[in-house]
Amino acid sequence: xxxxxxxxxxxxxxxxPILKQKKFNVDVHRTVAWFSQVIRKLINLPDDQSLHIYIxxxxxxxxxxxxxxxxxxxxVRNDGKEDHLIMxxxxxxxxx
Numbered sequence: 097x098x099x100x101x102x103x104x105x106x107x108x109x110x111x112x113p114i115l116k117q118k119k120f121n122v123d124v125h126r127t128v129a130w131f132s133q134v135i136r137k138l139i140n141l142p143d144d145q146s147l148h149i150y151i152x153x154x155x156x157x158x159x160x161x162x163x164x165x166x167x168x169x170x171x172v173r174n175d176g177k178e179d180h181l182i183m184x185x186x187x188x189x190x191x192x
Contacts, residue, residue: 100124102163102171103178106135109150109186113139124164128157135185150184 101121108114115138122131132147141147151157151170163181171179184190 100164102167103180104131104163105180105182107182107184109184109190110188112186115139122163124162124167126163127159128161128163128166129159131163132159132185141187145187148186148189150186150190152182153184153190 100123102124104120104122106115106118106120115135117138120131128149132149135141135149136143136147148156151166152172157166166181167179171181173179
């Protein structure tokens with residue numbers, strides 16, 4: 097499907113700024129690198145500061161991972177609702 101989306105629930109960790117929007121629908125072909133740029137813009141993070149993204153509070157996915165492959169491996173279902181990825185972001189190392 098050309099318009100297939102992945103639902104992402106995004107949570108801040110540590111001292112990372114908290115976003116007002118926590119739920120995102122992202123095209124399955126988009127990469128983690130693309131999404132990290134989106135987050136950087138939303139939290140006004142300068143290029144010289146680090147941004148770390150984690151899946152399931154355990155590991156940092158590779159920047160070239162697509163959201164389709166991450167969904168297929170790590171999506172969770174909540175009370176019979178749609179599958180979604182739980183992702184965390186931080187400006188310092190947190191896990192993995």
